[in-house]
Amino acid sequence: MPTPRVKMPATAAKGEVFEVKTTIDHDMESGQRKDKDGKPIPRKIINKFTVTLNGKEVFKADWAAAISANPYCSFFLTATESGTVEFKWQDDDGSVYSTSQAITVS
Amino acid sequence: MSTKTSAVTRRTVLAGIGAGAAAMAVAPKLAHADKAAADDSLAKLLGGVKPHDGKVKIKLPQIAENGNTVPFTVTVDSPMTEASYVKAIHVVAEGNPTPGVASFYFTPTGKAEVSMRMRLGKTQDVRAVALMSDGTAWQASQEVKVTIGGCGG
Amino acid sequence: MRKTILAAVIAAVAGGAAVPVLADPPFDAKDPKYAPYIAGEKRSGYTFAEPETRAMQDDDFSNPGFLWVEEGKKMWSKVDGKAGKACKDCHGDAEKSMKGVGTVYPRFDPHANALLTLEQKINQCRTERMEAQPLKFDSKPYNAIATFVKHQSFGMPFAVQTDGPVAPYFDMGRRLYYERRGMSDVACKHCHEDYWGMHMRTELLSQGMPNGFPQYRLKWQTLGTAQKRIRGCFEEVRAEPYPVDSLENTVLELYATWRANGLRVESPAVRK
Missing domain, CATH: 1.10.760.10 (Cytochrome c-like domain)
Structure with missing residues (x-):
């Protein structure tokens, strides 16, 4: 079971722009490789990444097989309201890995 | 960082090992996308909007030590307000087996910048296109030389 | 030239x-x-x-390596094996007990009467003290606990x-x-x-x-x-x-x- 890591400030001033860094351990098996017997290894990647603030979507990404293993993604948000930022990674096999972090905006 | 594109200007040693390594490193034949395939893929993502050059910056290493993990940052000149923001950034690699790398969808928050790491199968151009809230599209592209065949390649 | x-x-x-x-x-x-x-x-x-x-x-x-450090940190306090012990039960706070350990391996182990790598030593600890299965070479937990332990010596010669x-x-x-x-x-x-x-x-x-x-x-x-x-x-x-x-x-x-x-x-x- 992959373990996501997220780094963002726990508190921010209203209007402040802050960076959100995320990463998760995942092989991102591209479907382009073959095993020792020459059989293709089926594709298994995280194909979607979504970020919500208090349930409202603020950032989303579709990833292809060209994304490196253990995908690292960083982006920016503006501090608008206190609440919970939730992160979801969606696997080809239907699994969803998630984590969340609280932010207090003053 | 200085970069050299010609082997002739470099000191090269250990001919014996080099020849061995070179023989081992002949890349398997893989189907690769090309500029036209990348254009097609982008046209679908942009819904037919033609991108102009400008407003977008793509930061990539000039030489990737290994094509498996190539860091990139795309930045777009945009205030990211309700009135004017970047709706999406699409990244395509023209020489990979399939051109798509990632699509990022933004809301009017933060700033128009995203960083990730991608796989590049060979030396090629990488293109980033931004679709703005006013319906226009902007693009930038950069060549990345990918090291293949070394101990780390 | x-x-x-x-x-x-x-x-x-x-x-x-x-x-x-x-x-x-x-x-x-x-x-x-x-x-x-x-x-x-x-x-x-x-x-x-x-x-x-x-x-x-x-x-x-x-640094993607820290995904393994984080995983190893969790393993440190997780009970495994018939002895009902976690690494922590004998070694306490890894930041103190493991500091410097990563600088001296491979090392001669008098108990095993052999030269052991850090990873081999961890598996010896698992089988003999924890009565747990040895971790499989290059598996996620094998690499995670070794990286966590080694990282406690970060910056030491x-x-x-x-x-x-x-x-x-x-x-x-x-x-x-x-x-x-x-x-x-x-x-x-x-x-x-x-x-x-x-x-x-x-x-x-x-x-x-x-x-x-x-x-x-x-x-x-x-x-x-x-x-x-x-x-x-x-x-x-x-x-x-x-x-x-x-x-x-x-x-x-x-x-x-x-x-x-x-x-x-x-x-x-x-x-x-």
Whole structure:
């Protein structure tokens, strides 16, 4: 079971722009490789990444097989309201890995 | 960082090992996308909007030590307000087996910048296109030389 | 004048296209930012890496190796095995008890009467003290706990012992390090002692210092140990690798680590 890591400030001033860094351990098996017997290894990647603030979507990404293993993604948000930022990674096999972090905006 | 594109200007040693390594490193034949395939893929993502050059910056290493993990940052000149923001950034690699790398969808928050790491199968151009809230599209592209065949390649 | 022996081979392989040749990364031994990566004439692989790779290592969050450190941290306090113990139950706070431990392995273990790598020592602890299954080489938990333990010595200089009961292992390691092998008919020392800093085709040869292991390799797209890397080196010179944890591979790790004595623990380093 992959373990996501997220780094963002726990508190921010209203209007402040802050960076959100995320990463998760995942092989991102591209479907382009073959095993020792020459059989293709089926594709298994995280194909979607979504970020919500208090349930409202603020950032989303579709990833292809060209994304490196253990995908690292960083982006920016503006501090608008206190609440919970939730992160979801969606696997080809239907699994969803998630984590969340609280932010207090003053 | 200085970069050299010609082997002739470099000191090269250990001919014996080099020849061995070179023989081992002949890349398997893989189907690769090309500029036209990348254009097609982008046209679908942009819904037919033609991108102009400008407003977008793509930061990539000039030489990737290994094509498996190539860091990139795309930045777009945009205030990211309700009135004017970047709706999406699409990244395509023209020489990979399939051109798509990632699509990022933004809301009017933060700033128009995203960083990730991608796989590049060979030396090629990488293109980033931004679709703005006013319906226009902007693009930038950069060549990345990918090291293949070394101990780390 | 710089000479090129391989131009023809390179051109043939590249189908005539321009071949990128890595420029020597900008490196100034007097630049204080490199001080933690140099000890006398010894240079960590960090000083041979491109700026993007160094930047990935520098930040504890962007460094993918920390995914393993975090996992290992969880394992430290998790009970496993019939004895009902976690690492923590005997060793307490890893930040204190494991500090420095990573600088002295491979080490002679009187109890096992053998030279053990850090990973072998952890598995010995698991089977004998925790009565748990040994972790499988190169598995996620195997790499995670080893990286977590090694990381507790981050920044400390290596100081592996080579005398006393270690002497015969060390002598064997040195002999293997200088022994020609494989279809390329070269020894470890040819790349890492005689020709480091030069290019072999597109490869900028480093001193082969293992101070970053377990480390994240861009080529592997994952993290691995020195045992794994040494086997990779053998394959690159087209030699049959010694089995994992064999006496040969272990004494080679000892010799390579002794060469890095004085350099600092960088685990988890990021390398190409």
